[in-house]
Amino acid sequence: MHSDFDACVRAVQSKDARFDGWFFTAVLTTRIYCRPSCPVVPPKPQNMTFYPSAAAAQQAGFRACKRCRPDATPGSPQWNERADLVARAMRLIADGVVDREGVPGLAARLGYSARHIERQVLAELGAGPLALARAQRAQTARLLIETTTLPMSEIAFAAGFASIRAFNDTVREVFALSPGDLRARVAKGRPAATSGALSLRLPFRRPLTPDNLFGHLVATAVPGVEEWHDGAYRRTLRLPNGTGIVALRPEPDHVACRLWLTDWRDLTQAISRCRRLLDLDADPVAVDSLLSEEPVLAPLVAKAPGRRVPRVADGPEFAVRAVLGQQISTAAARTHAGRLVRAHGEPITDPGGNLTHVFPSPEALAAHDPEQLAMPRTRRATLAALLHALTDGALDLDVGSDWQQARTQLAALPGFGPWTVETIAMRALGDPDAFLPTDLGVRYAARDLGLPSTPAALTRHADAWQPWRAYATQYLWATADHPINVMPRDDTPPAIQPAPMAATR
Template sequence: MHTDFDRCVRAVHSKDARFDGWFFTAVLTTRVYCRPSCPVVPPKERNMTFYPSAAAAQQAGFRACKRCRPDAAPGSPQWNERADLVARAMRLIADGTVDREGVGGLAGRLGYSTRQIERRLLAELGAGPLALARAQRAQTARVLIETSDLPMADVAFAAGFSALRTFNETVREVFALTPTDLRARAARGRGPATPGTLALRLPFRAPLCPENLFGMLAATAVPGVEEWRDGAYHRTLRLPHGQGTVALAPRPGHIDCRLALTDLRDLAGAISRCRGLLDLDADPEAVDERLRADPALAPLVDAAPGRRVPRTVDGEEFAIRAVLGQQVSTAAARTLAARLVAAHGEPVTPPEGGPGAGLTHLFPSTEALAALDPAALAMPAGRRATLVRTVQELARGELALGVGSDRSRARARLAALPGIGPWTAEIIAMRALGDPDAFPATDLGVRRAAARTGLPATPAALTRHAAAWRPWRAYAVQYLWSADDHATTRMPA
């Protein structure tokens, strides 16, 4: 979009927050870059130029606006909607792959050469993987500076900087403030924090309907791993460098996020996973406009616009839970998963008074489950066989469900697994792979809602009708489910 100068100018003059994260406005006279919705008086058109990413603006020598904080804008919805190489690369960079494994590791995960990755990212985003990772490190550093009392040397290390000098130079270059000045500015408006806990706000594009989002997470929460308590969803996190716990709660204009991590190097990845879990980078205006065009869906959309797709923080965990939940009730699926957690999960010790204080375990890792004697899994033989095959595929890497996974390849592997039917494959595509067009047409709730709203009720006919909803059929499912009075469609009291 950044190449459409006139459209970008109109968005800036109207201060349209829908375009935050889609592009960034750089002001040639002040050398500052902003969100489209920045509240300051827009510059003259001849002094504007536009960039597709914060990293590109920073690389061109612009610093972040202190007023609108463009480095903290919602991410572009393209990286969740699209399934191509650039989108997969951006999801992996957000998860911290470049910081952990370098550009070579990123290329290896994507199955391309480093030169191909760099060329594609530069062509579309104006910045290569190192510059994109550097921009993310700067934002991670800012979060740690402003929300913790860590010494600056510890902040630099946790944010991924190899040297304190590089950290200081980057912060000054990007934010036009020293790390000490950033902390002093933030401290003036910050309340007391729980020791060992990072408190931050996760932005999103309005509108956002929290009912189905938190209702689904709370209704399907696995005891010991997840819980709904004090108006927030709490869960444990398995992260590359250690463990974590998080509490997420809806607030006007943002999601309140409280994180406790055993290793602060996991901060950027933890934030990225929480944003993915709640689908915070979606573009609800585009989704709802398409779905509202169907007279059968329009009343559901108008009743509660901005529904998101509840996803997951761990694709492998979700696939295992989806297999456990085949052909059983939500309560029975929770019971089966809780038994698996109690027997084979990894214990955690959340900070006292911090997020997840009542939680006890991480969900069992794929490696731990792959090492089990199948006879130890107390469930019907058919489901046990499907679970064992799924775990084996995940452990061998034949079935990849991480943030940068190839969705088409993952779907093909799922379809080839005995015991994985269309419903399970589509639910995994929707919530583990983040496919915005996943469509479980055989789902009982979807079919019941379709019949109630005058849509075709048979899977084949409904699938044909739903072609007009593409590429947002996963969101149509959320609206159809809302037609049912079920715990998963309403936020707990």
Template sequence: MHEDVERCARAVRSRDARFDGWFFTAVLTTGIYCRPSCPARTPHPRNMRFYPSAAAAQRAGFRACKRCRPDASPGSPEWNHRADVVARAMRLIAEGVVDREGVSGLAARLGYSVRQLERQVRAELGAGPLALARAQRAQTARLLVETTALPMGDVAFAAGFSSIRAFNETVREVFAVSPTGLRERAARGHAPAGTGTLSLRLPFRAPLCPDNLFGHLAATAVPGVEEWRDGAYRRTLRLPGGPAIVALSPRPDHVACTLTLTDLRDLPAAISRCRWTLDLDADPVAVDDLLRADPLMAPLVERAPGRRVPRCADGAEMAVRAVLGQQVSTAAARTHAARLATAHGEPVDDPAGGLSRLFPRPEALVAPQPGPALPAARRATLAALAEALASGELDLGPGADRQEARARLAALPGVGAWTVDTIAMRALGDPDAFLPTDLGVRRAAQGLGLPATPAALARRSAAWRPWRAYAVQYLWSTSDHEINRLPGTTGEAPVMEEVPA
């Protein structure tokens, strides 16, 4: 989009927040770069330059605006809904793969040579993987400087810098202020958090409907691994540096996020997984505009615009839970998953006392072991899935090839179309995944006057492409099922009996 100068200039003139993260505006006369919605005076078009990433703007010599903080804008929705190598690379960079494994490790994960990957990423984003990772390190450093009382040396190490000098130089170059200056500016009015605990604000593109998003996560929460408490969805995370606990609460203009980390170097990965779980980088206006064009879907969109797809922080976990949830109620799926977590999940210490386990690794589920009472066929499916995940034959992580993952899932015994699309929607983030055989979807379709048979409904759903996963959320919203409302609130009519675990 950054190459469409007139469109970008219009977005900047109207301060349109929908385009935050899509591109960045650099101002030649000031030497700074901003998000499109920056409230500062709009520069003359001849003084504006547009870049596809913060890293590209930094590489061109511009520094971040202190007023609109462009590094804190929502991420581009392109990297979530696209499935090409550049989008997969961006998801892995957000997970901190370059900092941990280098560009060679990133390329190996994607099945490309370093040279091929560099060329493709640079062509689209104006900067290579190293520069993109550096921009992310700068953002991580700013968060740690502003929200914790950590010594600057510890901040530099936690943010992924190789030396204090590199940390100081990068912060000065990107933010035009020293790390100490950042902390002093942020300290006015609030005290920083203690070591290991961070309180953050996760931005999103409006509108956002929290009902089905948090309602689904709360209704399907696995006891010990997840919970809803005091208006927040809380869960354990398995991160490279150790276990973590996150609490996410919806707010009018952001999602409040509290993180308790074993290793502060896991901050980028933790933030990435939280944003992924809540689908915060989606473009709700684009989704809703397309679905609203269907007269049968339009009333659902008008009633509660901005629905997101509730995902899962770990793809392997979601796949296991989808198998456990085949043809059973939400309550039964939770019970099965809780028994599995109790039997095979690693213990976690939660200072608040509500969480006790990480969800089991696939390796722990390969051999037949004690766990939930399942039919023999379901146990065989679970074992085959665990084996494929543990061996690396099946990749459901942020850099996964969606089509390859779908094919490998479909080849497993006992994995049908409903399970494949559930995993594609909630683990792989496929925005076009659709569930025509789902009972709740079929009942909703029938109530709206849409075809109710799976084949006819699948054909009719072509009009909703490429956003059919969001159409599923709107169809489910016609039910009074608990997944459609925040705990403690009430909903409306018919009942949905089958939902993904």
């Protein structure tokens, strides 16, 4: 969008927050870059230029606005809507791969040369992978400087900088303030977090209907790994350098996030996974506009606009849970998963609630005899095949995976039918067009709304909903009287009733 000068100018002049993260406005006279919704008086159009990323603006010599904090905008929805090379690269950069493995590691994960990745990302984002990762490190550093009491030396390495000097130089260049000045600007009376926890706000594009989002996560929560406590959804996290716990609470204009991490180097990854879990970088206006063209969906959209797709913090974890839950009720699936966690999960200490374990990794599960699992023999074989594919590297369900390739590989495993494959594509891979025409809940909703209810006919009808069929599924599911559609209001989890099951696995 940044190349459409007139459209960008109109968005800036109207302070339209829907475009925050889509592009960045750089002011030639002040050498400052802003988000489109910056509250200051818009500059003259002849003094504006536009960039597709904060990194590109920084690389061109502009510094971040102290008023609108453009480095803290929602991410561009493109990276979660698209499945091409650049989108996959951006998802991996957001997950900290460049900080941990460098550009060669990024290229190896994507299966292309480092030079090709550099060329493709630079052409579209105006900055290469290293510059994008540097901009992300600067934002992480700012969060830690302003919201914790950590020493600056610890912040530098936690944010991913290789040296104190690089940390100081980057902060001064991006924010036109030293790290000490940034901390001094924290408002009086706003206590900084201790070194054990961090509180921050996760922005999103309005509107957002939190009921189905949080209700689904709570209704399917694995005991010990997830819970609803004190008005927040809480869960444990497995991260590259350690473990963590996150509490996510819906607020009118943001999601309040409180993090406990064993290693602050995992902060960027933790934030990225929380945003992905809640689908916070979605563009609800684009989704709802298209779905509202369907006469039977339009009233559902108008009633609760901005539904998100509940996603996951860990793709392999969800795939295991999907197998455990094949053709059984939600309550039974939670019971099976809870047993698995108690037997093989990593114990964790929860300073703020009742969580006890991190969900076991595929490697930990593969090391145990699947015959010991209390489930039908065919499902044990399905789980064993999945774990083998995950542990030997044949199957990639992480953030940078190729959606269609992963579908093909899943479908080749024993016991993986269309419902399981598409459920994983929707929740774990994050494909916004994943669709479950065999799901009984979807079919019953379609029938009650006067839509075709057979899988083949419904699939043909749903062609008009592309590329947002995963969101259409959320609206269809919302027509049923089911606990996943209602957000809990207190510490008592909603009663779990049988979940819709697929006609086939």
